[in-house]
Amino acid sequence: MRDIIELASIGLVSGLVIGLAALAVTLVFGIARFANAATGDTMTLGAYAALIGTAWTGSFLAGGALGIAAGAATGLLAYHFVFKKLEQRSSVASLLASIGVGFVIRAVLGLVFGHGQQVFQLPMVRPFRIYDIRVQPNDLKIAAAAIVTLVVVFLILHATPIGRRMRAVADDPMLAKVSGIAPKRVMIALWALAGGVSAVAGVLLGMKTVVSPEMGWEMLLPAFAAAVLGGIGHPVGAVVAGILLGVAQEVVSPLVGFTYKIALTYAVLLGVLLFRPRGLFGRNEGVR
Amino acid sequence: MEAYLVAIAIVTGIYVLLALGLNLQYGLTGIINFGHVGFFCVGAYTAAILSQHGVSLFITLPASAALAALAAWPLGLVSLRLRDDYFAIVSLGFSEVVRLIVTSERWLTNGVQGIPGIPRMFADLSGMSQASAVLGLLLVLNLVAIFAMRRMVSSPFGRMIEAIRDNEEAVKALGKDPARFKLRVLMLGSALAGVGGAVYAHYIGFIAPEQFIPLITFQIWMAIIMGGVGRVSGALVGTIILMVFMEGSRFLRDVLPFISEVEMASVRIGIVGLALILFTIHRPQGLMGDYTRK
Amino acid sequence: MTLRIRGMTKAYGGLRVVDDVSFEVSSTAVTGIIGPNGAGKSTLFSLVTGFLDGDAGSVSFADKDLSRASPMARARAGMVRTFQVPREFTHLTVRENLLTAAPNQSGEGLLDVFLRPGRIRQEEERIRAEADAMIAFLKLDRVADSPAGGLSGGQKKLVELGRALMTGARLILLDEPFAGVNPVLIETISDRVRELNARGIGFLIIEHDLAALTKLASVLHVMDRGRLIASGAPSVVLSDPQVRDAYLGGAAA
Numbered sequence: 090m091r092d093i094i095e096l097a098s099i100g101l102v103s104g105l106v107i108g109l110a111a112l113a114v115t116l117v118f119g120i121a122r123f124a125n126a127a128t129g130d131t132m133t134l135g136a137y138a139a140l141i142g143t144a145w146t147g148s149f150l151a152g153g154a155l156g157i158a159a160g161a162a163t164g165l166l167a168y169h170f171v172f173k174k175l176e177q178r179s180s181v182a183s184l185l186a187s188i189g190v191g192f193v194i195r196a197v198l199g200l201v202f203g204h205g206q207q208v209f210q211l212p213m214v215r216p217f218r219i220y221d222i223r224v225q226p227n228d229l230k231i232a233a234a235a236i237v238t239l240v241v242v243f244l245i246l247h248a249t250p251i252g253r254r255m256r257a258v259a260d261d262p263m264l265a266k267v268s269g270i271a272p273k274r275v276m277i278a279l280w281a282l283a284g285g286v287s288a289v290a291g292v293l294l295g296m297k298t299v300v301s302p303e304m305g306w307e308m309l310l311p312a313f314a315a316a317v318l319g320g321i322g323h324p325v326g327a328v329v330a331g332i333l334l335g336v337a338q339e340v341v342s343p344l345v346g347f348t349y350k351i352a353l354t355y356a357v358l359l360g361v362l363l364f365r366p367r368g369l370f371g372r373n374e375g376v377r
Numbered sequence: 378m379e380a381y382l383v384a385i386a387i388v389t390g391i392y393v394l395l396a397l398g399l400n401l402q403y404g405l406t407g408i409i410n411f412g413h414v415g416f417f418c419v420g421a422y423t424a425a426i427l428s429q430h431g432v433s434l435f436i437t438l439p440a441s442a443a444l445a446a447l448a449a450w451p452l453g454l455v456s457l458r459l460r461d462d463y464f465a466i467v468s469l470g471f472s473e474v475v476r477l478i479v480t481s482e483r484w485l486t487n488g489v490q491g492i493p494g495i496p497r498m499f500a501d502l503s504g505m506s507q508a509s510a511v512l513g514l515l516l517v518l519n520l521v522a523i524f525a526m527r528r529m530v531s532s533p534f535g536r537m538i539e540a541i542r543d544n545e546e547a548v549k550a551l552g553k554d555p556a557r558f559k560l561r562v563l564m565l566g567s568a569l570a571g572v573g574g575a576v577y578a579h580y581i582g583f584i585a586p587e588q589f590i591p592l593i594t595f596q597i598w599m600a601i602i603m604g605g606v607g608r609v610s611g612a613l614v615g616t617i618i619l620m621v622f623m624e625g626s627r628f629l630r631d632v633l634p635f636i637s638e639v640e641m642a643s644v645r646i647g648i649v650g651l652a653l654i655l656f657t658i659h660r661p662q663g664l665m666g667d668y669t670r671k
Numbered sequence: 672m673t674l675r676i677r678g679m680t681k682a683y684g685g686l687r688v689v690d691d692v693s694f695e696v697s698s699t700a701v702t703g704i705i706g707p708n709g710a711g712k713s714t715l716f717s718l719v720t721g722f723l724d725g726d727a728g729s730v731s732f733a734d735k736d737l738s739r740a741s742p743m744a745r746a747r748a749g750m751v752r753t754f755q756v757p758r759e760f761t762h763l764t765v766r767e768n769l770l771t772a773a774p775n776q777s778g779e780g781l782l783d784v785f786l787r788p789g790r791i792r793q794e795e796e797r798i799r800a801e802a803d804a805m806i807a808f809l810k811l812d813r814v815a816d817s818p819a820g821g822l823s824g825g826q827k828k829l830v831e832l833g834r835a836l837m838t839g840a841r842l843i844l845l846d847e848p849f850a851g852v853n854p855v856l857i858e859t860i861s862d863r864v865r866e867l868n869a870r871g872i873g874f875l876i877i878e879h880d881l882a883a884l885t886k887l888a889s890v891l892h893v894m895d896r897g898r899l900i901a902s903g904a905p906s907v908v909l910s911d912p913q914v915r916d917a918y919l920g921g922a923a924a
Contacts, residue, residue, distance in 0.1 A: 558779075
């Protein structure tokens with residue numbers, strides 16, 4: 090039992106990271122209407138930017154801020170040079186181009202930083218116990234950072250005018266168009282926000298494990314799965330689904346082995362699409 | 378030099394098989410298959426494992442095609458009814474799961490170490506004549522595939538898949554089930570990828586999971602988009618352009634020796650990425666033009 | 672043969688787009704459905720043809736219950752629809768568009784394509800003759816070999832009608848056949864519908880162009896805000912004060 094709770098608490102932390110990535114996916118899917126396959130590589134880019142920032146300033150917080158800025162800038166660049174030009178086309182065109190954007194990001198990172206693994210130089214702290222459950226202090230920091238990010242994002246979405254407009258466009262693009270919500274400003278806010286959130290997810294993932302050019306791409310499938318499970322375009326759903334997936338992955342990994350825990354997310358993705366396409370929270374979106 | 382050209386021609390021939398399969402799926406039927414490499418992988422491992430047990434090459438090739446098609450069957454059955462972009466994600470995930478399986482099931486696939494010493498084709502020949510024989514086999518396979526595809530395109534089946542590409546709902550309104558046709562197309566394209574995988578395994582002699590990454594899938598996408606979607610000639614032209622890029626980057630290393638092999642790998646990823654972006658935006662119909670002008 | 676619609680209901684959120692609609696359509700008549708924008712006419716079409724799942728209600732055609740049948744099965748039962756925005760197969764020629772619609776083609780099976788080319792050639796000749804006759808009947812000769820994507824709106828409507836006819840449908844559901852169509856082609860379409868009806872094919876037509884529809888239909892149903900508010904002969908229905916209020920009043924505004 091204790092093992093399971095320990096696994097679950099580890100899963101909770103990785104679940105928060107998945108949830109953040111899924112949040113970025115679901116925001117873009119809900120508002121720009123396509124599955125953004127560059128999300129994973131934007132995460133990676135954020136992590137590398139944070140590494141540089143930390144090395145320059147000596148402060149991890151400053152590094153993280155640089156990571157977020159880099160992620161947001163990447164989102165905006167991708168929108169300006171690629172996705173804006175595909176707005177009138179089918180969602181498949183944007184999806185295909187987003188694969189290309191991801192590849193370009195990964196290529197640049199590979200050229201600049203090489204293919205080796207790098208780590209954040211975090212102070213080593215001994216794990217401590219709460220009610221006999223072993224807790225890694227770093228995990229606590231990661232969870233705290235993820236929760237702060239989520240609070241900020243939801244404040245933006247619910248308490249600012251641009252956030253409300255974003256939600257309105259997500260709810261009904263036609264209605265938003267006729268009621269005169271300027272889509273361009275919404276799009277700029279969206280891409281900055283999605284890029285920033287991806288970067289946070291990348292930084293936290295890097296803190297948890299290591300930073301490598303492939304790290305974000307490997308998170309793409311879990312992120313898609315969580316976005317679908319939570320209901321496409323549903324931010325709260327994405328986060329909750331991410332946490333559920335993270336916990337489920339860790340809890341089943343003693344049963345199915347380390348490698349197959351990724352396959353679990355695939356099974357969830359497929360199962361949800363087939364049997365409950367609106368996910369846990371979403372409206373009926375029509376996936377067939 | 379001659380040996381080098383033959384080697385490139387062989388790899389091109391394998392890629393053309395893959396491109397023909399994807400072109401059938403995307404260009405003619407509109408199926409967004411982002412998991413093509415998964416079927417290539419199934420074919421390669423089928424051939425490698427069977428031939429390790431002494432099965433003849435005449436069997437491993439058709440067996441690879443059959444198994445790859447069989448792997449496509451459950452995927453298509455459950456997910457071809459999904460919206461295009463959801464199928465794309467599901468198929469991408471499928472190829473990653475295939476890679477997970479060949480990585481994990483060591484008893485069958487030898488895991489990350491991969492399978493070495495896969496018997497070569499035409500082993501009683503040597504050197505150039507052996508390579509030429511492989512090239513000849515690929516030529517035959519491709520010609521058969523092209524011939525069969527032309528036959529199909531001009532048949533009622535071909536008419537129907539193009540109708541599905543143009544408007545799936547309208548096909549349903551006429552009382553025909555698009556999923557039935559799409560499933561067959563997915564399996565056929567996968568069979569071509571499977572054959573390609575088998576020839577690849579026998580030719581290279583060593584396969585490992587890391588060779589079957591999604592980058593391969595998107596190289597093929599790059600090829601058919603550059604060559605012209607929905608055209609047999611497009612698959613051919615696009616693959617040749619792809620090979621020029623990939624091999625050209627190798628020459629680039631001769632000119633710029635300070636670029637390391639891993640850096641070249643990044644350059645290649647970047648080229649594929651840029652090509653996907655630029656062609657999707659500026660020439661979605663490819664260099665060879667629209668398929669309406671057959 | 673009769674199409675029976677009973678208690679058809681569909682709600683989005685709290686809004687009942689189609690609200691407990693019941694009526695019967697005879698396949699020997701031309702029946703019209705009118706109503707202001709947003710009355711639920713197109714939604715009703717999609718419910719009847721199986722392109723949308725209803726919340727409640729049943730559909731049967733020729734005494735065969737189709738309430739849970741797929742769109743494909745409903746079409747094969749002899750009830751074929753067209754679309755408000757034409758869904759022609761853009762890259763196929765007009766003739767190929769019609770050929771795709773012919774039912775039970777053995778050439779749609781892959782094995783037959785490769786193993787029985789002779790039989791397929793025979794079949795093709797037969798349905799090609801059928802398609803050519805249809806092309807002549809619909810006056811599409813001049814564009815028979817052009818890609819359908821390049822046709823005018825009215826010609827596309829004719830292609831969709833031709834496709835529906837090629838399936839051997841007994842009842843054809845036309846979704847706004849006159850929308851965006853020039854007056855000459857409206858005449859052609861009306862003409863062909865009348866002629867086909869005389870040959871025993873039924874039509875259910877949604878249309879905004881009241882004048883053109885009343886000349887064609889022998890029965891009219893009027894929808895307003897998801898409900899059926901009147902049914903009967905055009906002259907009777909159109910003088911109904913409730914209809915004038917809901918529809919004609921709305922159109923005048």
